[in-house]
Amino acid sequence: MATAQAKAQTIEITYREAVREAIRDALKRDDRVFLMGEDVGRYGGCYAVSKGLLAEFGPERIRDTPLSESGFTGAGIGAAMAGMRPIVELMTVNFSLLALDQILNTAATVRHMSGNQFGAPVVIRMATGAGRQLAAQHSHSLEGWYAHIPGIKVLAPATLDDARGMLWTALQDPDPVLIFENVMLYNMTGKLAADAGPVDIDKAVVRRAGKDISLVTYGGSLWKTLQAADALAAEGIDAEVIDLRSLRPLDDATVMASVSKTRRAVIVDEGWRTGSLAAEICTRIVEQAFWELDAPVGRVCSEEVPIPYPRHLEEAAIPQAPKIIAAAKAALGRA
Amino acid sequence: MSAAADKPRLSRAHVLDLLKQMIRIRRFEDKCAELYTREKIRGFLHLYDGEEAVAVGVIPVLEKRDRVVATYREHGHALVRGVPMTAVLAEMYGRLEGCSRGRGGSMHLFDHASNFYGGNAIVGGGLPLAAGLALADRMRGEPVVTACFFGEGAVAEGEFHESLNLAALWGLPVLFVCENNLYAMGTALALSESETDIQRKAACYRIQAEAVDGMDVVAVEAAGRRAVHAVRETGKPYFLECRTYRLRAHSMFDAQLYRDKAEVEAWRLKEPIVRFQGWLEANRMIHADDLVRIEAEIAAEIAEAVAFAESGTWEPLDQLTRFTYADKAA
Numbered sequence: 191m192a193t194a195q196a197k198a199q200t201i202e203i204t205y206r207e208a209v210r211e212a213i214r215d216a217l218k219r220d221d222r223v224f225l226m227g228e229d230v231g232r233y234g235g236c237y238a239v240s241k242g243l244l245a246e247f248g249p250e251r252i253r254d255t256p257l258s259e260s261g262f263t264g265a266g267i268g269a270a271m272a273g274m275r276p277i278v279e280l281m282t283v284n285f286s287l288l289a290l291d292q293i294l295n296t297a298a299t300v301r302h303m304s305g306n307q308f309g310a311p312v313v314i315r316m317a318t319g320a321g322r323q324l325a326a327q328h329s330h331s332l333e334g335w336y337a338h339i340p341g342i343k344v345l346a347p348a349t350l351d352d353a354r355g356m357l358w359t360a361l362q363d364p365d366p367v368l369i370f371e372n373v374m375l376y377n378m379t380g381k382l383a384a385d386a387g388p389v390d391i392d393k394a395v396v397r398r399a400g401k402d403i404s405l406v407t408y409g410g411s412l413w414k415t416l417q418a419a420d421a422l423a424a425e426g427i428d429a430e431v432i433d434l435r436s437l438r439p440l441d442d443a444t445v446m447a448s449v450s451k452t453r454r455a456v457i458v459d460e461g462w463r464t465g466s467l468a469a470e471i472c473t474r475i476v477e478q479a480f481w482e483l484d485a486p487v488g489r490v491c492s493e494e495v496p497i498p499y500p501r502h503l504e505e506a507a508i509p510q511a512p513k514i515i516a517a518a519k520a521a522l523g524r525a
Numbered sequence: 526m527s528a529a530a531d532k533p534r535l536s537r538a539h540v541l542d543l544l545k546q547m548i549r550i551r552r553f554e555d556k557c558a559e560l561y562t563r564e565k566i567r568g569f570l571h572l573y574d575g576e577e578a579v580a581v582g583v584i585p586v587l588e589k590r591d592r593v594v595a596t597y598r599e600h601g602h603a604l605v606r607g608v609p610m611t612a613v614l615a616e617m618y619g620r621l622e623g624c625s626r627g628r629g630g631s632m633h634l635f636d637h638a639s640n641f642y643g644g645n646a647i648v649g650g651g652l653p654l655a656a657g658l659a660l661a662d663r664m665r666g667e668p669v670v671t672a673c674f675f676g677e678g679a680v681a682e683g684e685f686h687e688s689l690n691l692a693a694l695w696g697l698p699v700l701f702v703c704e705n706n707l708y709a710m711g712t713a714l715a716l717s718e719s720e721t722d723i724q725r726k727a728a729c730y731r732i733q734a735e736a737v738d739g740m741d742v743v744a745v746e747a748a749g750r751r752a753v754h755a756v757r758e759t760g761k762p763y764f765l766e767c768r769t770y771r772l773r774a775h776s777m778f779d780a781q782l783y784r785d786k787a788e789v790e791a792w793r794l795k796e797p798i799v800r801f802q803g804w805l806e807a808n809r810m811i812h813a814d815d816l817v818r819i820e821a822e823i824a825a826e827i828a829e830a831v832a833f834a835e836s837g838t839w840e841p842l843d844q845l846t847r848f849t850y851a852d853k854a855a
Contacts, residue, residue, distance in 0.1 A: 268657020
């Protein structure tokens, strides 16, 4: 009975559409919300996320911007400080570097620096990650850099539910929230409850329960990690997969509970290895759960190169299932 | 407001107030410099000596609901906008009673009550912020003006051009006030700009602009009235270049190797307080008694501010990380 009902209320949807529905829902629910960014209006969004929204909400609320990342991101921050709830879209994380001054020096600092007199409740969305052969200026995963910054929150929705549900919660947050959407997820299709709504933005989730090893990941790497876990299962290794969801703050409790159970961990992170988010998580495991460990913590990160154009090199540069499988086996002494 | 109302009415009360506000900033900052040498104030300290006519001319023209975005050389702006001198000095002492809980210091004065949005110490960084504040007002249809102060050094930043373009493109009610003091720290305008007639740059963005003698407080006020009136009436941006000069060092660490003493002395003769006071005296609009009273009132206010800052408290260490994010709702 419950199953039949659930089926009736489930829709087939892409990740892209789930993000669009989240934006549409927010625009309908709150007059203060508007979307601004390069090509979000007439073009329909660089990744077609906002297609159709201009016709529905008009150019004031679906606001095309000049190619002025610092200017319009700063304007979004200012509008948020004056009581609006802007959603700023930056085409890719690489372009966001042009807006880093405003994100770090204004948005992240203003509450603390002003003694809590002003806050910047802005949401900044951007695409991240490699896999579309866009080469070395459109393919990096710099969310770990942003996760370094106190004063902002950093999210990585990997599932349809999170793509649909994180935005509204982020808009309710009194502080700046950055949402990183992995480019390889936009076409992902799946089932979503028709009444899917807001979700929490501060807890990691166990996506696959297991007892032999904890695979800790987020964003686009989640699906490769789950694929690796299936392959490991075929070899009798029962991997637990944790989706961090929030990169700042990090949900240490969920990670430590898992590691304390499995006693082994591998972190999968599309960022570069040196100074990475993976390094941070590894350190926290060592600080908080060292005595629970039966093996060194492993990492699968991107190779330390700018992301190259040819498919075979691009694929080799970022985490893939075989590397994750190999790292898991190594942690289990079964390499 | 009619065009006639745009002109400053030079009643005795008004001219005395203009003079007092400029002297108030000057005496306050003289005290700050002294307190700096006594190590009561630390970090960077950027003084406004010579530029007072800009803040005093423009800011009182604004209404309470309007917004002000300033730079790291903003003591004068904060004082004229109505941030209490006690809270400003306590901030520079780093005390909890400061206008930013002591967390910002000299460069980061903030005050919600007077819509004073800092105290922004990244050159050019305040301009996108001002555009955004004005965007919010425009989207809500509120006739609020955002006055954004910045130096001519900011003109070389991309954020300057991005913000002027956005403000013109979207019709944002921003009054851009360029305080052109001829030096970006130690780099002379001619060494950093291909076009040194700064107000001309606004024309590229179809923004109405004018330049005014920033050492003449009456001229600045007249231009400020025209500008604020224009922004409020049209909802569009306006660009006001105030040509002024910084008589003291950039900060307390500056040996001023980049300019001649003679140049500074020449500007000292044109400085706004001496000039306005002389004009008032020549026109018999001020009496010796007035000056004595003004100086006494300011001295008392400064003494009160010093006592307030001295008796201020340090934020408890357990509050260090508080307000990195908002407190969780109870």
